[in-house]
Amino acid sequence: MWALRRWIQSTATVLSNAYVLFPFTRNIYQGKLKSVCVPGLNCYSCPAATGACPIGSLQTIFANVRPSFKTGNFHIGLYVLGLLRITGSLVGRMPCAWVCPFGFLQELIHKIPSRKIEIPHWMIYIKYWFLALFVVLLPLIVVDGFGYGTTWFCKYVCPAGTLEAGIPMLILQPQLRELAGWLYVNKIAILALFLVLMVFIRRPFCRIVCPLGAIYSLFNKVSVFRMVHHPDKCVMCKECYNGCPMGVKFYEGANQPDCIRCLKCMQESCKFDAISYEIAGLPVKVRPIAH
Amino acid sequence: MDQVKRKSGFLLLLLFLIFLVIGINAGEVATVWEKAVSICLACIGIG
Numbered sequence: 001m002w003a004l005r006r007w008i009q010s011t012a013t014v015l016s017n018a019y020v021l022f023p024f025t026r027n028i029y030q031g032k033l034k035s036v037c038v039p040g041l042n043c044y045s046c047p048a049a050t051g052a053c054p055i056g057s058l059q060t061i062f063a064n065v066r067p068s069f070k071t072g073n074f075h076i077g078l079y080v081l082g083l084l085r086i087t088g089s090l091v092g093r094m095p096c097a098w099v100c101p102f103g104f105l106q107e108l109i110h111k112i113p114s115r116k117i118e119i120p121h122w123m124i125y126i127k128y129w130f131l132a133l134f135v136v137l138l139p140l141i142v143v144d145g146f147g148y149g150t151t152w153f154c155k156y157v158c159p160a161g162t163l164e165a166g167i168p169m170l171i172l173q174p175q176l177r178e179l180a181g182w183l184y185v186n187k188i189a190i191l192a193l194f195l196v197l198m199v200f201i202r203r204p205f206c207r208i209v210c211p212l213g214a215i216y217s218l219f220n221k222v223s224v225f226r227m228v229h230h231p232d233k234c235v236m237c238k239e240c241y242n243g244c245p246m247g248v249k250f251y252e253g254a255n256q257p258d259c260i261r262c263l264k265c266m267q268e269s270c271k272f273d274a275i276s277y278e279i280a281g282l283p284v285k286v287r288p289i290a291h
Numbered sequence: 292m293d294q295v296k297r298k299s300g301f302l303l304l305l306l307f308l309i310f311l312v313i314g315i316n317a318g319e320v321a322t323v324w325e326k327a328v329s330i331c332l333a334c335i336g337i338g
Binding site: 027028029030032034035037043044045051052053056057060061064068073074075077078079080081082083085086089090150151154155158161162165166169170173176179180181183184186187188219222223224280281 | 294297299300301303304307308309312313314315317318319320321322323324326327328330332334335336338
């Protein structure tokens, strides 16, 4: 299962960034696929990106709500929100574990041998503030004289955008380098900070900041695919927590907001069959592989 | 309680499918595409 997940993560990363002609065009992909949002965090200004970033798209629509109303278009983000919420309703936070390129990167960097640190539990709630403020409220409220807002999360925070678009685009288009100022320095500093944190902390961006993960997490308890904890079999050995890429204490309850349904706890950690999953309420029997 | 959660999951799914269809009919797909095919200076960190 673990090898399968790695294979799917690699494939999803390649498919999300499959525009191989960018070294020749020195530009981003501009085909029709860009109208579809990918399920993971992948910057649409990455020169290789083949799809749209859901969080960037959502902010853009919110930032342009007033002009859109003035022109009678009434774009309020139902398409992007519909896509994200359908995904969330089906599988909850599962895309974070299986198809998000930035999540994949964090897991790989965390493999670097070092002393590992755990974050205080309250920090996992910070991401909801990032979602509410930087993705929804600030783009909606802070507007210029023409009614246009800005994409606050992309502009001031997103390290995925810096890594996938900020660095490569400045290499591909030298004229952009002249425009790089304190904003660019700020974004590089945030990226550098998270790259360091990834070594010591399990998926720090996903757990503390990611607004996409925050949206999906709202559906973990009601999604069609759900994890199941069997307290009668659980001996509280905490092996699920030790092996979890998100630091979830599964023994305290299934379908917590940070559970990304990677299934590692079920397949590799738990030796007592205390973890399973169900689809639409129907239990699925899976024989553990690593026992 | 579990049955309520199960039912609410399916009801949410149906609701969001309606959201999606309304969004597509309103032309939001084109808006997403227009943004996604332009270099996002905010994402890069220069504007």
